[in-house]
Amino acid sequence: MDTTPDNSEKKKTSSVREATFSINESFGGRLLTEEEDVFEQNAWDHVEWDDEHLALAKKCIEEQKLYPVTEKDAYMTHPERYWDQFYGKNEGKFFMNRRWIAQEFPELLDLLKEDAGEKSILEIGCGAGNTIWPILKENKNSNLKIFAVDYSEKAIDVVKQNPLYDAKFCSASVWDLAGSDLLRSIEEASIDAITLIFCFSALSPDQWQQAIENLYRLLKPGGLILFRDYGRLDLTQLRAKKNRILSENFYIRGDGTRVYYMTNEELVDVFGKNFKIIQNGVDKRLIVNRKKRVKMYRCWLQAKFQK
Numbered sequence: 001m002d003t004t005p006d007n008s009e010k011k012k013t014s015s016v017r018e019a020t021f022s023i024n025e026s027f028g029g030r031l032l033t034e035e036e037d038v039f040e041q042n043a044w045d046h047v048e049w050d051d052e053h054l055a056l057a058k059k060c061i062e063e064q065k066l067y068p069v070t071e072k073d074a075y076m077t078h079p080e081r082y083w084d085q086f087y088g089k090n091e092g093k094f095f096m097n098r099r100w101i102a103q104e105f106p107e108l109l110d111l112l113k114e115d116a117g118e119k120s121i122l123e124i125g126c127g128a129g130n131t132i133w134p135i136l137k138e139n140k141n142s143n144l145k146i147f148a149v150d151y152s153e154k155a156i157d158v159v160k161q162n163p164l165y166d167a168k169f170c171s172a173s174v175w176d177l178a179g180s181d182l183l184r185s186i187e188e189a190s191i192d193a194i195t196l197i198f199c200f201s202a203l204s205p206d207q208w209q210q211a212i213e214n215l216y217r218l219l220k221p222g223g224l225i226l227f228r229d230y231g232r233l234d235l236t237q238l239r240a241k242k243n244r245i246l247s248e249n250f251y252i253r254g255d256g257t258r259v260y261y262m263t264n265e266e267l268v269d270v271f272g273k274n275f276k277i278i279q280n281g282v283d284k285r286l287i288v289n290r291k292k293r294v295k296m297y298r299c300w301l302q303a304k305f306q307k
């Protein structure tokens with residue numbers, strides 16, 4: 001799997017210094033001890049978190065709760081506007097292509113074979129298209145259709161302007177995963193695989209049920225949801241600034257976009273009633289920046305659900 005961090009994790013520079021917590025300066029993080037420094041630790045090692053880190057992380061989460069967002073309304077009523085601003089500013093330059101997508105989800109390769117027949121993939125929350133371009137690159141199936149949807153109009157413009165966008169294989173449209181209607185261009189129960197890559201975390205927990213109903217209606221019986229997203233206590237959660245917490249484990253980033261940090265247990269609760277759980281994994285990694293002498297703990301969830 002491509003373990004290069006996405007540009008999304010690059011440190012953002014801002015002219016306004018935001019209020020931070022006293023303790024979350026430690027994440028991304030605390031100084032390496034002499035002992036750790038001599039230990040040959042490779043970047044991107046898979047790890048279990050040590051007790052010290054867990055205790056600090058939990059303390060940090062408790063402290064964050066004391067400083068909630070003061071004006072929630074705009075983030076809850078028009079979350080897509082913040083993504084419009086995001087793509088207006090960054091266009092397709094922010095996220096890297098998810099080159100690991102077929103390696104992590106080899107089920108996709110079956111749909112891309114020359115003799116696979118009519119197959120369809122729906123990428124929800126497609127953003128600038130960084131999940132669909134690597135899929136298209138692997139494709140040998142002339143009967144493949146990739147539907148790319150996002151509730152940000154600007155994101156869909158960016159996708160359509162990309163030279164890799166080929167209307168023979170792709171159809172990009174504005175659609176809200178948590179809306180009450182399905183897209184007219186997609187028949188009910190017609191999709192072979194849905195990719196949900198760093199999208200579900202943008203939903204508020206009170207939208208999960210509607211989203212699940214929509215996913216269920218769109219998939220063929222036997223169809224798959226391929227899921228990757230932020231996990232609980234990921235570095236980015238622990239680094240949240242003051243007054244950015246909307247509700248427990250649900251935050252506003254500096255650019256106004258929302259992010260919820262889920263657990264594997266929540267995935268079971270949310271997806272398990274409607275779908276068979278094929279995979280429900282966690283990818284925990286330790287990244288060491290030797291130059292800055294900091295340790296960073298990352299956490300992502302990866303899962304497969306079947307209708």
Ligand SMILES: C[S@@+](CC[C@H](N)C(=O)[O-])C[C@H]1O[C@@H](n2cnc3c(N)ncnc32)[C@H](O)[C@@H]1O
Nearest residue numbers: 083125126127130131150151176177197198202
């Ligand atoms: C972090 S980006 C991920 C983009 C893409 N999946 C990728 O792999 O690069 C999350 C995207 O989800 C979209 N999104 C968030 N909530 C959505 C919703 N309710 N319906 C449709 N798209 C949504 C956002 O507009 C944003 O483009």
